[in-house]
Amino acid sequence: MSWNTVWNRRTFLSALAALSGNAIAPRAEASVAEGSKMAGIDGSPIVPITSGLGSTGDIYAELGVTPLVNINGTVTVIGGSVMKPEVMELIRRGNEHFVLIDELEKAAGKFIAKLCKSPEGCTGLVTGGAAAALVVGYSAFMTEDLEDRLVSVPDTTNFPRNEVIIQKSHRYAFDHQIRQTGAKLVEVVTREEMIAAINPKTVAIHFTNILSDHGKVSGPETVAIARAHGIYTFNDASADVPPVRRLWDYPAVGFDLTTFSGGKDICGPQASGMLIGKEELIRWCLLNMSPQEDRIGRCCKVGKETIFGFLKALEIFVNQDENATLRMYDERAETISRAVAPFGVTALPRQYNPDALGNVTPTYSWHVDPKKLNMTGHDVLQALADTRPVGIGTFGADASGMRGRKASDPKKESAVQKAKSDVPTRPRREQVDPQMFGFAVWQLKPGEDKLIADRLVEVFSKARKA
Structure with a gap:
């Protein structure tokens, strides 16, 4: 018709x-x-x-x-x-001048941390979407700030730790982004299996927030297990705001990295997202992404216009x-x-x-x-x-x-x-x-x-x- x-x-x-x-x-x-x-x-x-x-x-x-x-x-x-008119305006203003992207990202991270009431010692990072956050986040867990590892990803053959534990019920389309870093996924079902799966090669435990009611191990339990064994945790909460309070509630649980999409209800640029996490980890994430060259995250480029647009969208979202x-x-x-x-x-x-x-x-x-x-x-x-x-x-x-x-x-x-x-x-x-x-x-x-x-x-x- x-x-x-x-x-x-x-x-x-x-x-x-x-x-x-x-x-x-x-x-x-x-x-x-x-x-x-x-x-x-x-x-x-x-x-x-x-x-x-x-x-x-x-x-x-x-x-x-x-x-x-x-x-x-x-x-x-x-x-x-x-995107709201104010967001489009800051995208335009972001195009007015050139800037060192790393410097802008660090400043943006502080803005995010303050706006989102992030835990002490945490900061933020604007990424090219939540999927890009998974790529640079898991790469950071494995590479730290070591140049030989940074240029090797996704070949993690000789990395000391490259296994990621994930609940079987938390498997989803976006764990492809974890696997593309060279990380090996290890499926578990119960809390006991999660603990038993931890070995010297384990680097992190993944938590898919939107599937948290499907698994047998909760977010706080996942964090507690990881901390007891000296490994990292990542919470993918890409589509899980609103409500706004989750922007600070989830990182406060203690996840080492948490990601949210910028192109959903935050109403930022479509190709935007953010990570909130420990300052050292966020620095390692930035080392794994554009504007750095010879990195797996070089394709996860974030322009200055996107950064400014996202920050304004986030500000409007938080203050609504x-x-x-x-x-x-x-x-x-x-x-x-x-x-x-x-x-x-x-x-x-x-x-x-x-x-x-x-x-x-x-x-x-x-x-x-x-x-x-x-x-x-x-x-x-x-x-x-x-x-x-x-x-x-x-x-x-x-x-x-x-x-x-x-x-x-x-x-x-x-x-x-x-x-x-x-x-x-x-x-x-x-x-x-x-x-x-x-x-x-x-x-x-x-x-x-x-x-x-x-x-x-x-x-x-x-x-x-x-």
């Missing part, structure tokens, strides 16, 4: 600008027409682009890709999260009124609920558990009365995804991204694309009622709730039963 009968790309963006106070829609075409510079939301002037990419005012259309309204959540495959943020989400959902109620679509109770692990946000769902509308919940999500010129959600937002083929399968590009596009947008809880649909509202931009409501009104108007 297409939206082209009522909307086209220009009217869509114009409506979005009107709803949000002209704060977020592109205005390059007007700029070109006026022949003058206008203030942009990132604080820099909007420069007229009269030729090449950007000259039409719609860079997505110029490349032939479909932009999206994000009802999927903070997933990397569609760009993560929405979390109750006000929840009220904003409720208001967005209520805008949609009011619009769809006349069609027999009923808002379901909000699902929200502030103590949940990972991507903590309210879930909003609605129920379609089959006696009034000839649609299922899946049909509704499909109609939103089919919206043009700007899609609302996507059936291609598989959190795992693209997948390769088996060696025995024939080479067919279409098979890869099909695997990527077969995963529908789903509410965050298990959907058992086919008449139910739901989605996230936490990454909507101002005014997009009204646009979703208008689109649903159009869809339901056409689906009414006689």
